[in-house]
Amino acid sequence: KLTDVFDCIEKIQAIGGLVSIDSYMEGHYGGSGKLINLSNAKKIIQKYNVLLAGGLNTENIQRITEDLYPWGVDVSSGVESNEIKDKNKIESFILSVQGVKY
Template sequence: MSKVSVKICGLQDVEVLKSMINLPVDHIGFVFAKSKRQITGIQASEMIHWIQNWEGPKKPASVGVFVNPELQELAAVLQEAKLDVVQLHGQESPEFCRSVKQQFAVKVFKVFSVKNDLEEDLSGLDDFSGVLDGLLLDTYDPKYGGGSGQTFDWGRIKPYQTWTKREGIPLIIAGGLNPENVGELLSGFQPDGVDVSSGVETEGVKDIEKIRAFVERVKG
């Protein structure tokens, strides 16, 4: 079985979660940022309860997705939903990421949005050295920052991969992945993890057959 981790993001429904309960999924993502997949801490808490009953090889970690949150907002959500990871999708500083880890005893994943038309400026990456538990690359979306359902130029992965290897943290790829294209990403670029949301939906709703197909392609 492949060691690449799988994150299914944007869960909103306990029934979908129940139907996934025997799949080898590593992370379940809940969106608290403004989005059509946004949920409340109470809704997440109900789904996290089901994660405790997971029948797959191991329980997935629960990940909360936020964009430029205040610490008070995080505190309110984490009081209701016992998240394992806080994923920060905005312009959060290294100092803020460090505060989140210290104050809430959670892991922190930071998302970097890749723009296809510009030379990437990676100079700020070193400021996050020793701070992060994972780095996630997503396609830049001017409206939401990410979650566009579009892929980025995977040729841009390499410098980030060099950095995460040096840091000893996983590099997770998001942005437009689906059961059809994830194999090409894995064989060509060997990321540590993959993150999917709209690519396992049908008409905006999570589709268990697509989720199963995606997990099978990754885990082999």
């Protein structure tokens, strides 16, 4: 439930912590490449400053950040080729984020 998520975020932020929200995938603890539920993410981002993670890549980052306006983003597998960080994808990702109109 989102109310449980809100309670957890409030407790973590009350002690100065920063929260990252990510997609859920059984057996994975981040880095699954699965796109986060954008509807739920938007509800969280409208209420809290959080890092957005979960399935972000060079193809979707600009659209998602323009729609959700997260405090920050976290990317891993979305800038990889054959499970290795790809310099061109990293550069493209950064340029896409920098191009967002706030």
